[in-house]
Amino acid sequence: QKEVEQNSGPLSVPEGAIASLNCTYSDRGSQSFFWYRQYSGKSPELIMFIYSNGDKEDGRFTAQLNKASQYVSLLIRDSQPSDSATYLCAVYSGAGSYQLTFGKGTKLSVIP
Amino acid sequence: DTAVSQTPKYLVTQMGNDKSIKCEQNLGHDTMYWYKQDSKKFLKIMFSYNNKELIINETVPNRFSPKSPDKAHLNLHINSLELGDSAVYFCASSQDRANLYEQYFGPGTRLTVT
Numbered sequence: 001q002k003e004v005e006q007n008s009g010p011l012s013v014p015e016g017a018i019a020s021l022n023c024t025y026s027d028r029g030s031q032s033f034f035w036y037r038q039y040s041g042k043s044p045e046l047i048m049f050i051y052s053n054g055d056k057e058d059g060r061f062t063a064q065l066n067k068a069s070q071y072v073s074l075l076i077r078d079s080q081p082s083d084s085a086t087y088l089c090a091v092y093s094g095a096g097s098y099q100l101t102f103g104k105g106t107k108l109s110v111i112p
Numbered sequence: 113d114t115a116v117s118q119t120p121k122y123l124v125t126q127m128g129n130d131k132s133i134k135c136e137q138n139l140g141h142d143t144m145y146w147y148k149q150d151s152k153k154f155l156k157i158m159f160s161y162n163n164k165e166l167i168i169n170e171t172v173p174n175r176f177s178p179k180s181p182d183k184a185h186l187n188l189h190i191n192s193l194e195l196g197d198s199a200v201y202f203c204a205s206s207q208d209r210a211n212l213y214e215q216y217f218g219p220g221t222r223l224t225v226t
Binding site: 008038042043044045046049086088098099100101102104105 | 143145152153154155156157160162167168202209214215217218219220
């Protein structure tokens with residue numbers, strides 16, 4: 001059974017610091033990796049995706065992928081209180097599965 | 113304009129009742145999904161339809177029956193509701209099943225079974 005693991009947190013960081021969120025996955029054949037952000041009481045929204053090993057940067061967000069170690073991470077630089085949310089890692093295993101497997105999410109709290 | 117809408121937003125009902133949740137998307141997407149998010153925030157796929165055809169049917173009790181009258185609508189009917197059905201149900205859509213990574217989620221329906 002495909003699994004996606006995340007530390008549920010809460011992860012607390014001071015405003016302006018770097019927040020580091022991690023995710024591991026069990027299916028070695030997984031192809032694509034996604035980070036969704038979910039504010040309390042709201043629906044998830046896609047913020048980053050990554051396919052290849054290495055880093056992908058978008059503004060204050062950097063996604064890192066290490067397929068050999070089967071982990072993906074999300075770094076948020078210059079964290080703001082508005083970044084406080086639950087971050088869901090999702091994995092697409094490909095092979096005609098046509099679905100994403102989500103982790104349980106990490107709750108991030110940015111302290112002003 | 114709301115991209116993915118769901119009704120109702122809140123649903124409180126008693127055990128044993130039958131209820132439906134409706135979902136509509138105006139994005140012109142081919143693929144729609146139903147997810148269940150429990151109290152621990154675990155988001156789990158239930159069903160997926162591509163152009164009105166069922167393509168994903170995870171291990172879900174057969175009390176849950178999805179229906180897609182056209183590719184813009186995906187409704188969820190639940191028979192004989194149980195306490196464990198209490199959760200937030202999200203509808204989502206993607207351009208097609210190949211581009212499933214960018215899924216647009218509806219606002220969710222919070223179902224409480226008493």
